[in-house]
Amino acid sequence: MRNSVKLLLLVLIAIGASMLYLFHDLNGSYDYALPKRVMKVAAMVITGVAIAYSTVVFQTISHNRILTPSIIGLDSLYMLLQTVLIFFLGSGHITVVNKQVNFILTVAIMVVFALLLYQLLFKKGNQPIYFLLLVGIIVGTFFSSISTFLQVLIDPNEFQVVQDRMFASFNNINTDLVWLAIGLIVLLIIYAWRFTTYLDVLSLGRENAINLGVSYDSIVKKMLVLVAVFISISTALVGPLTFLGLIVANLSYQAFKTYKHSVLISGAILISVISLVGGQWVVERVFTFSTTLSVIINFVGGVYFIYLLLKESRSS
Amino acid sequence: MITVRSLSKFYGKKSVVEDVTVNIQRGQITSFIGPNGAGKSTLLSMVSRLLDADSGEVLIDQTDVRKMKSNEFSKVVSILKQSNYMNVRLTIRELVSFGRFPYSKGRLTEEDERFVDQAIDYMHLTEMQDSYLDELSGGQKQRAFIAMVIAQDTEYILLDEPLNNLDMKHSVQIMKILRQLVDDLGKTVVIVLHDINFASVYSDRIVALKDGKVVKDGPTREIIQSEALKEIYDMDIPIQEMNNCRICVYFKS
Numbered sequence: 130m131r132n133s134v135k136l137l138l139l140v141l142i143a144i145g146a147s148m149l150y151l152f153h154d155l156n157g158s159y160d161y162a163l164p165k166r167v168m169k170v171a172a173m174v175i176t177g178v179a180i181a182y183s184t185v186v187f188q189t190i191s192h193n194r195i196l197t198p199s200i201i202g203l204d205s206l207y208m209l210l211q212t213v214l215i216f217f218l219g220s221g222h223i224t225v226v227n228k229q230v231n232f233i234l235t236v237a238i239m240v241v242f243a244l245l246l247y248q249l250l251f252k253k254g255n256q257p258i259y260f261l262l263l264v265g266i267i268v269g270t271f272f273s274s275i276s277t278f279l280q281v282l283i284d285p286n287e288f289q290v291v292q293d294r295m296f297a298s299f300n301n302i303n304t305d306l307v308w309l310a311i312g313l314i315v316l317l318i319i320y321a322w323r324f325t326t327y328l329d330v331l332s333l334g335r336e337n338a339i340n341l342g343v344s345y346d347s348i349v350k351k352m353l354v355l356v357a358v359f360i361s362i363s364t365a366l367v368g369p370l371t372f373l374g375l376i377v378a379n380l381s382y383q384a385f386k387t388y389k390h391s392v393l394i395s396g397a398i399l400i401s402v403i404s405l406v407g408g409q410w411v412v413e414r415v416f417t418f419s420t421t422l423s424v425i426i427n428f429v430g431g432v433y434f435i436y437l438l439l440k441e442s443r444s445s
Numbered sequence: 446m447i448t449v450r451s452l453s454k455f456y457g458k459k460s461v462v463e464d465v466t467v468n469i470q471r472g473q474i475t476s477f478i479g480p481n482g483a484g485k486s487t488l489l490s491m492v493s494r495l496l497d498a499d500s501g502e503v504l505i506d507q508t509d510v511r512k513m514k515s516n517e518f519s520k521v522v523s524i525l526k527q528s529n530y531m532n533v534r535l536t537i538r539e540l541v542s543f544g545r546f547p548y549s550k551g552r553l554t555e556e557d558e559r560f561v562d563q564a565i566d567y568m569h570l571t572e573m574q575d576s577y578l579d580e581l582s583g584g585q586k587q588r589a590f591i592a593m594v595i596a597q598d599t600e601y602i603l604l605d606e607p608l609n610n611l612d613m614k615h616s617v618q619i620m621k622i623l624r625q626l627v628d629d630l631g632k633t634v635v636i637v638l639h640d641i642n643f644a645s646v647y648s649d650r651i652v653a654l655k656d657g658k659v660v661k662d663g664p665t666r667e668i669i670q671s672e673a674l675k676e677i678y679d680m681d682i683p684i685q686e687m688n689n690c691r692i693c694v695y696f697k698s
Contacts, residue, residue, distance in 0.1 A: 193532075326546075326551035333543060334531055336524070337543075339493075339494065339495055340523055341519055342516040342517075343546075
C-alpha cells in the first residue's frame, strides 16, 4: 500500500538523520562525544513521540486542526513554576539546580493542575470541550502575566537562569532523566495504543461516536489526561516546544490523507523526530550554536501556521 | 418496543420536553411531528442517549437504557442526527464500514464486509462507493449516512429530520427505502419529520408534540384529521384524499 511505503520512507529518513547527527564530524571520539550524542537523540525521540502523539489526539478530540495542547495552559504553567522557584528559592536551590528533582516536581504539578482543571469542568455536567479550551486560555494568560511580573522584579542574574528555561534546549540533557522519561513514555504508549481505533470513531463527531457505541465522555477524559501527561513530560525534559506539534500533525494529515490514527500518529511521530534531529544538526553544524532549535521551529512553525490560517479561511 | 416513561428535559428553568410518555411499537414507522421547538429532536436525542434526561426513563425491550453498556446499546439502537459535519475526509465505503464498529472494533471480518456491501447496495451507492463524501450532493451524502446506520444492523433506527435540504425526488427515495427496511427487514424506524404529508403517506403511527408535551399519539389515519392538526399546529388544514393517501393542503390556510 502507498501509506505503508511512505511510513517506511519516513523511518529510513529518521534513521538516516539520526546517523548523520551521531556520526558526522565525530573524529573518533567514541568514548566522550558519542554517548552524549546518543542521549541527545534519545531525548529528541521522546520529545518527538510525546508532542506528536498529544497534538494529534488533542486535535481529534477538539475537532480542530490549528490547536495545540498548549492552549490548556500547560506551557505557561511550566514557565510560572520555573519562575516562582527561582524567584522565591533562588537559582542555587536544589529544586532548580538538581534536574531530577526539578523534573519530578514539574511533571507532578502539571499533571495535578490538569486533573484539577478537568475535575472542575467535568463535574458540572457535560460541558462542551470548547469551554475547557476557553478556561485554558484564560488560566494560561493569567499564568504568563504572573511570570512576567515576577521576571521584571527578579535579580538580573537570576533572570538569566529563567530565560534559559524559556526556550526548549537539547544541550546539557541529564542522562538519568532521559532513562526515566523513556520508561514513562513507553508505558504510556503501550496503554494508549489500544485507543487508536476509538480515536478514528471520535473524528466522526460526538453524535456519530456515541451512536457507534463509544463511551464518548469517558474516552475524551482519558485522552485529555494522557495528553496532559505527555506534554508535561516533554516540557519538563526540554522546555516548551508544543508549536512543533502543530507542524508535524498537519504535515502528517497532508502526507497520509487517511482517518486511521494508527497511521496518522506514527507519521506525525516520525516527522517530528526527523525535524528535531535534523533541526538540531543544523543548529549545531550550520549555525554553530548561534541560535536555538526552538527559535528555528517557532519561525518555521509560525510561517506554516499563517499558511494554514489562510488556507482554512479560503476553504470556508 | 421502546417505552418512554415521563421523560423531561430542562434548560435552566425552561422545559423543552415535559413528562412525555410514549410507546413505540416494533416493526412500524413512527413519525414525530409538531411545530418548531416542540421538543421532537430533544426527545429523540434522549431516547438514543445523546442527551441525558433530567427525569423519567427509557426502556428498550423492557431494559433500562442507563443500565445498558454503550457497545451493547449500539447493536440495538442507531441514531442519525441532522448535522454531520466532520473534518476527516472519508469515502462512502469507509463511512459505511464505521457502521460495523460496534461488532468489530475497526477490524472488519468477512461477515462485516458482507454487511457493508449489502448496505451500500441497498442505498444504491455501489458505483460511487469509493468517492469522497465532500464530493457528493446532499442527497447522496444523506444516503451514505443512512447506509452506515443500515450496516450497523440495529433493530431500532432513529432518524432526526433525514429529509432536511433534500429535493422531492431524493426525499421520496429515502422514505421508500425506510418503508422497505420496515416491510422487508422487519426494522423499527422512528423519524422526526417536518413535512406532514410525508408523515401521512409513509408512517404507521404518528406522535405529535407541542411545547414539549405529547398532544396526539395514534395511528396515522386518526392524526391526519383537520381537528387534530388544528390542535397541533394552530392552523386550519383541509385534507384531501387522493389515491388512498391523505394529503394536507396547508399552503393557503
